[in-house]
Amino acid sequence: MIEFDDITFIYDNKPLMRHFSCRIGEGEKVVLYGPSGHGKSTLLASIAGFVLPDEGTIRIDGKRLDPATVQHVRKMTAWLPQEFTLPFDTVKALVEAPFNLRANQSAKPSDATVLDHFSRLGLEAELYEKQVVEISGGQRQRIMLMIAALLGKKIVLLDEPTSALDPHSISLVVDYIRAMRGATVVMVSHDTRFIESFDRKIYIGD
Amino acid sequence: METIDIGYGHMALGFLLLIIPAYFLYRYRTGLVKDTLWAALRMTVQLFLIGFYLEYLFLWDNLWINLLWILLMIAIASSTVLKRTRLPLKTLFMAVTIAFLASLLIIDFYFLGVVVRPEKIFTARYFIPISGMILGNMLSANVIALNSFYGSLHRERQLYLYLLGNGATPGEALNPFMREALIKSFNPTIASMAVMGLIALPGTMTGQILGGSSPSVAIKYQIMLMITIFASSLISVLLTLWISRRKSFDRYGMMRF
Numbered sequence: 001m002i003e004f005d006d007i008t009f010i011y012d013n014k015p016l017m018r019h020f021s022c023r024i025g026e027g028e029k030v031v032l033y034g035p036s037g038h039g040k041s042t043l044l045a046s047i048a049g050f051v052l053p054d055e056g057t058i059r060i061d062g063k064r065l066d067p068a069t070v071q072h073v074r075k076m077t078a079w080l081p082q083e084f085t086l087p088f089d090t091v092k093a094l095v096e097a098p099f100n101l102r103a104n105q106s107a108k109p110s111d112a113t114v115l116d117h118f119s120r121l122g123l124e125a126e127l128y129e130k131q132v133v134e135i136s137g138g139q140r141q142r143i144m145l146m147i148a149a150l151l152g153k154k155i156v157l158l159d160e161p162t163s164a165l166d167p168h169s170i171s172l173v174v175d176y177i178r179a180m181r182g183a184t185v186v187m188v189s190h191d192t193r194f195i196e197s198f199d200r201k202i203y204i205g206d
Numbered sequence: 207m208e209t210i211d212i213g214y215g216h217m218a219l220g221f222l223l224l225i226i227p228a229y230f231l232y233r234y235r236t237g238l239v240k241d242t243l244w245a246a247l248r249m250t251v252q253l254f255l256i257g258f259y260l261e262y263l264f265l266w267d268n269l270w271i272n273l274l275w276i277l278l279m280i281a282i283a284s285s286t287v288l289k290r291t292r293l294p295l296k297t298l299f300m301a302v303t304i305a306f307l308a309s310l311l312i313i314d315f316y317f318l319g320v321v322v323r324p325e326k327i328f329t330a331r332y333f334i335p336i337s338g339m340i341l342g343n344m345l346s347a348n349v350i351a352l353n354s355f356y357g358s359l360h361r362e363r364q365l366y367l368y369l370l371g372n373g374a375t376p377g378e379a380l381n382p383f384m385r386e387a388l389i390k391s392f393n394p395t396i397a398s399m400a401v402m403g404l405i406a407l408p409g410t411m412t413g414q415i416l417g418g419s420s421p422s423v424a425i426k427y428q429i430m431l432m433i434t435i436f437a438s439s440l441i442s443v444l445l446t447l448w449i450s451r452r453k454s455f456d457r458y459g460m461m462r463f
Contacts (some may be wrong), residue, residue: 049458077372148372
């Protein structure tokens with residue numbers, strides 16, 4: 001599904017990551033972990049074509065990621081960024097926004113589906129009617145994860161999906177991600193408990 | 207009805223009015239006295255020069271000279287827009303110039319060819335001042351729009367990437383930024399259009415009345431010019447954003463600057 005072939009990233013004239021190769025199969029749930037500043041998030045962002053490797057190639061679904069294919073690849077991805085201050089007033093608007101894009105309109109969930117997913121992630125139904133500023137960082141993080149899952153994409157990219165969560169919520173999130181059958185999920189995390197919950201872990205460091 | 211000419215001596219008397227603001231700017235140590243005098247001097251020289259050029263442009267009334275004059279004004283306007291928005295001149299100069307030229311010609315053809323209908327569309331007496339006025343308004347609308355568009359793209363890069371990474375086409379991912387640029391740049395024009403005639407007598411109308419036109423003709427021109435200015439500014443802003451977008455992003459949709 002995703003292949004990194006001899007990837008090198010150079011940042012500020014210094015190599016951030018050198019000659020990295022790996023293959024992620026369809027439906028796998030993979031965690032990238034390791035010390036900060038060694039290119040985990042960069043690697044994740046490169047799958048969506050946000051950062052380009054200085055050397056090497058990335059293949060998605062057998063096709064080389066290049067300007068001709070990047071648009072097609074992005075239609076297959078759901079992307080949860082690490083920090084987000086997205087300008088939406090209400091939780092409902094936040095949830096609906098990506099489903100208003102042409103590529104996602106057919107995946108638009110009903111309110112009942114959203115509320116079902118809310119409960120699986122330990123979120124109260126009332127949150128759906130609230131303003132974004134009224135909810136906590138952890139609640140927002142789970143809602144964003146839910147959006148990424150509901151988009152129903154083949155590839156789901158999650159950058160630090162549990163950084164604001166308590167242990168109980170983390171275990172709910174782990175179950176939730178495991179249940180995303182069919183989706184290839186690539187995650188970046190610093191959270192030991194979270195990392196240990198997945199079979200496939202890739203260390204990114206010296 | 208002839209307009210009364212102002213003699214140079216009387217103009218000098220007019221300049222004496224500047225003493226009052228200059229004195230107070232000096233008294234409150236604003237540091238603006240020198241700037242004021244310099245600006246007034248520049249304005250005077252520039253306008254005298256323009257008056258001088260225009261006399262000749264009207265006299266020759268040659269299509270090619272008129273077009274060349276407009277091209278020169280457009281080039282100055284584009285570089286002014288880019289300098290004021292601190293965007294890269296080399297990358298975007300052609301984009302803004304083409305956008306300005308296209309929107310100016312579309313509107314000039316329509317306004318002069320369909321609405322005013324002088325004998326020759328490109329006759330200097332209509333073509334030059336109307337184009338100048340349209341261009342001046344395009345300039346300020348574009349400065350606001352480009353500032354807003356590129357400024358918010360930098361500030362809210364996360365939103366742009368979020369949309370792209372979740373299946374948006376480049377156009378869809380830029381839509382929120384286009385929307386904001388249009389709102390910021392056209393809100394002031396809409397507001398001023400709504401109170402026109404109530405609070406202030408607009409420049410064209412005042413000029414025409416002073417020039418001997420009847421107020422009923424002057425208001426018609428003013429109304430048509432407001433509509434023309436609004437349409438041309440909007441068309442030019444859209445064209446500038448669309449064309450400059452192609453230069454501002456690489457083939458992966460990432461911003462170049």
